[in-house]
Amino acid sequence: QIYPSSTPAQGPANGIKSDVSDVVVGFAQQQLQAPYFAAMQVQSEQIAKEQGFKLLFQAANKDPVIQMNQMQAMISQGADVLVVNATSVKGQKEMMTQIASQIPVTYIDTSVPGTGMTSVQSDNLTIGRESGILTAKRFKDLGKTSIKMVILTGPATDEFVGPNRRQGFLDGLEEGGLPYEIKAEQSGDYAQDKGQVAAETMLAGNPDVDLILGLNDSMALGAYNVVNGKDQYKNVYVAASADGQKEALALIKQGGCEGRYLSTGLNSPSLAAEQALKISVDVATGKAKPSDFKPESFTKAVGIGCENIDEYYDPNSVF
């Protein structure tokens, strides 16, 4: 047996390092195809530079197989601790049990419950709900009592994050007192161009909808491209349930409370990265023990709309 034990590692893989500059942290990112994930990398590299530890960063193209190979390579290279953004909540159970038996694993964004040391997650349900509430408010201000909507979802492999964001947003609408009817749902693969195409088609089929919801900002931005400047869609609004991507925030700010990009949720890549790396370094340097951490902790969840946009919009941020 290559991994004889199934109990999580009780200390850093290569013993406790006294000096931060000796620490090697492996960061196994899920993918880089969306700005959110890319921003996490930029942020982590900055932190590593500041604090002086060595960062091994790899992204897995949303494929558990590649991620497994990359994590193994990191361990071979002498990583002390791992930060993992899992590619599959359910599908990596045994894999992560094996990996975590050799090295402390801190999850970021997506975790595999029951394995690893701890997780720093975005609370997608809450983020979505906060955004939903803001959207409901804007429609009420417009005098609407109910809306028709279409949704841009993630790909079929999106087992966890997307469904939570979606559910959260819908909960938020209800909480805001706005009944809704979903006319269509199509995948936009979390990408702007795919989102735009899916939005185009859904609008052609349902020209009378009030809202296009994107489960992330990239897709919502694509949808915004469709409705922007077209007379026939002048009553169609756009919202995202999460991310807080710079371009989206810019639109919210620019449009103000008359704008057509209603709201999004804050899913800050930098906050999460900061927290996960701190935990990792603490464990590696012996400042904390794996058993000190709760299985999960959440990053701040807020909705961003026209009223609180100024707090969050920073034209110079990477994301």
Next chain:
Amino acid sequence: MVAVEREDEQAGAPAGELAFKAVGVKKHYPGVKALDGVDLEGYRGEVLAICGANGAGKSTFAKLLAGVETPTEGEIKVTGFDHPVRNAAEAEQAGVLMMHQEPLIIDDFTVGENVWLYKLRSGKDIRPWAQKVDTNSQETREVLRDVGLGHLRTNQLAGDLGPGQRQMLSLSRAAVTHHKIMILDETTASTSEEHFKDILDLVAREKAAGTSIIFVSHRLNEVFAMCDRIAVLRNGKLIEVLRTADTDQDEITTLMIGQALKALDRPDAVDVVDAEPVVAVRNLWGGTAKGVSFDVNPGEIVGLYGLVGSGRSSVARTITGQKRAVEGTITVRGQEVVLDSPGTALKKGIAYLTEDRRLEGFVKDFDNGENMSLVVLPKMARGGVVDGKREKSRIRELIKEFQVKGGPKTYTSSLSGGNQQKVVVAKWLEADPDFVVLDEPTKGIDVGARANIYQIIHRVAARGKGVLVVSSEAEELLSLCHRILVMRNGKIVGEFNPDDEGTDTDALIRTALHSDEAEQ
């Protein structure tokens, strides 16, 4: 000897000015000296034949002259071109036109486009985006008519033509290009006597226009009918250059194979009294065959003669499962059979040696051993696993028996055309079928090996098998077969016994053209 040859040329040959001059040309392939120091000159307005056994280096010389290959040593100078021709583009500039032994036809192009392949542009426009020529013009049709392909449509796909037609199609290019040297590498190998007349006409025209013509053929009567001088190659060396007027077929044969050829007697058909025919064909339709009936008896070698396109190959293909019959019955040893694929036919003991070596004769990535054992492999295997030793030893025997120039591990595609043909013939005869159809079996095979193959065919027949030989060479059928059927326009229009008085080449050709003999 070289000196003698020079003398000879200075005395007799200069019908025109020098067209090309090869000096000390060698061409080595890994392990093979295809050409080993050849000096040869060609003159304008003259037809030079190159003769030699299979693998002697004839095609190699032609390819060097046309710039398809570059010599290992020595060079060939084409008059009016200051450096040796190195590729096809330069060959065109130098005015060298070559008809390859395997005609280079583009299957996905129409007949007309293939005629104009070497001259895609209209006029002198050299821009790549220049308009292409009209390939369906009246001129194209005339050109085709001149090479006996007048019945083809210019816009029909060239991929559907038989080998004979492909040869003639490639020949038609001569009419639309300007050239000073024209090479015909076995252009007549799968064409019948009638087409040879077309070729003769064309050569006469070219000759008059001052072209230097090189003619390669294993049919010596053609060589003597057409050529002014004959160069004989043996094992890559130039043996001698003779004026046609000063020599005869026997001398050339002797020079080619290093010994005189013994005459070969055809054994009588095995007399199996009252045996039922191996194969009986009744009212067969398919391809260009229109209602053909005949029998082949055990031990009998039946010949099938006709012009290109008369339907011989269609008959051959239909009775061997290569192509489905539209109508008609085929009876094998008294049992009616439905042949839906060559595999089925093979199971019934029927084999077909294709006339189209290029397309379906051999597997290009296989070596000689693999190609020869392709058909009989299941017999050399136990439980699907090939018995390597048995295969190897049998292959070695076959290579000797068929005089293939090359070893079991030589790739068949690297052999000379005639040697490839031997491999294909060996493959089928080794399968030991009850009834074998040989479509142009000696295509491209030299006189020496030819006799050998005739013997092997005789042996097959002597064992009580049936043999049907399709050939474009009347002479071959007359010396090989016990009975000859002549086809015209898809029908059998005559039956001959070679031993009868008055059965000769002329009679066969006349019948094939428009018989005044009794029709059936």
Next chain:
Amino acid sequence: MTATATAPTSSPDQAEENRGSAVVDWLKSQYALYILVALLLVATITRGSVFWSGTNITNLLLQMSIIGVVVMAELIVVLTGGIDISVGSALGLAAVVAAGLFGGPSVLLALVVAIVIGGIVGAVNGWLVAFRGLEPFIVTLGMLALARGLVYAYGNGIPINPEAAPSFARLGQSTFIGIPVLAIIWLAVVALIAFLLYRTVWGRRVYAIGSNINAARSSGIPVKGTLWSVYILAGLLVGLGGWIFLARFASGTSTAGNLLELEAIAAVVIGGARLSGGYGKVFGAVVGTIIFAVIANLLSLLNVSTFLQDAFRGALILVAVTVATVQFSRRRKSDSTTPAAK
């Protein structure tokens, strides 16, 4: 004259009279067209009013304009017997660099940049294939990874929005006599390629090389040069496709063009081209483009669940090619000469 066109149905004997049968022959070989007609029928029956609405047709045209240009690039490569699986990545690279270089200040500059980038990619591919004699698949596989990697590296995975984004967006939505400008560009490219392939010496050479490279070579066709020019032209078209991408989405995303190669090859092949080269029609490739666009559009309009879309698409392709080719006999290894195959 789309000379090669006709399938060899009629026999040598029936001379050239029957023009009518030429049309019949043509129709017989247009199985891609039947698939399309069937699809359109299904679309009309299920969501006719929406499908044929002006908005949807406009959307369809826009959706086809990018892939349509790429399909033309793929077609000429496939005709030579090659394959180009780097088209998607190259398009992404062209789009991203055109969006980012000098800040992407102008639509025209971006056009030049995109085309140059595409041309460079094509030239490298073509050089390796034509002059080094490498397998096109492996060359363009390397390029697929290289170009995509450069896309990621150029923007660190973050989309690049050109300064001229609004002009791009405006261009992307503008129409000319009711037809989106981007679709007009696509159709112009189709016309150009059809002209080049059918009317020029270059086109003949491309077909000749794909069908029989030896015959092509011996007939004096500059095989290497022509091959190279094919890949370069393909690259230029892909670059143009990248620019159209920008015009349509006003942003150079790092996933731009992802998996486009598969769709492009599929469109070319379903349009009747032979992957081993020498046979294929512009018209067929256009029909192939439309087929895949309509399938995607229809599945979306029918609001088929994301989970089932792929399954439907796959089943549709399989059923379509199987049913439509009851008569289809032209095999990849053209065996028109072995009648046995029929």
Next chain:
Amino acid sequence: MTATATAPTSSPDQAEENRGSAVVDWLKSQYALYILVALLLVATITRGSVFWSGTNITNLLLQMSIIGVVVMAELIVVLTGGIDISVGSALGLAAVVAAGLFGGPSVLLALVVAIVIGGIVGAVNGWLVAFRGLEPFIVTLGMLALARGLVYAYGNGIPINPEAAPSFARLGQSTFIGIPVLAIIWLAVVALIAFLLYRTVWGRRVYAIGSNINAARSSGIPVKGTLWSVYILAGLLVGLGGWIFLARFASGTSTAGNLLELEAIAAVVIGGARLSGGYGKVFGAVVGTIIFAVIANLLSLLNVSTFLQDAFRGALILVAVTVATVQFSRRRKSDSTTPAAK
């Protein structure tokens, strides 16, 4: 000029004597091997101690075992002149269904299920290709989408964990005399395929069909049946690959096998096989498998930025094939039909 290049090395006259030169000839054509050696050298120089560590070698072997089996499946298809781009999806389907059927209670049952699923997929592909005469590319493209769609539909995109997950996990990491069992299975498959291809009548037929389908048919080879059997065998292997996937990850994820087809084809091609069929070696394909696994491993070990990894991989492939083939002349359109061609 080219083609025959391959191998027609031995000469007719000096028939089989010089064994020595055969080795030299063999070495000359092993450009894939040189790429691999160069890669290993680079690995040794840059990260030698880590790369050659027991853990890393074990990881590498495990990483190769899935793709390695799929490469064998792809190889036999490519040898016939076909292509199978559905291998990745089919592997995913086999893995997911094997994990989910009856709850996935046993490793052995899963093996049977996976192989049956793979076999069915292969049989459908093969039937369409062999008996309907369809282009393998378009058929397997349809299957690619269909199988992947079924994967999504089967679990609604959510990974399926078999009841026997712990047994799978145990199997996946068990070793035999230090070698992972999964890698042993892969090597057994390699041995099986080598035996079938080189030693049996069937293997000879596969090569014959790929090299010249017309000659094969007219030599009485049951072309359709053999083609079908090739696709079925490929399917069975892919099914086995799906099972190995389960053993390795103990979960049927919906991305299982994603994009595997590209890597499998690449390994086959870089291993020297010709995409148009008839030429290719098991050994080469294995080397190809290792090359791609080592590249991925090395880029990881060198901690090359993910942004640049793709770019590096692409550049590496391009440089490798270009440099290693200074002598490489075998072109896709093997022109050996006309030895003349030279």
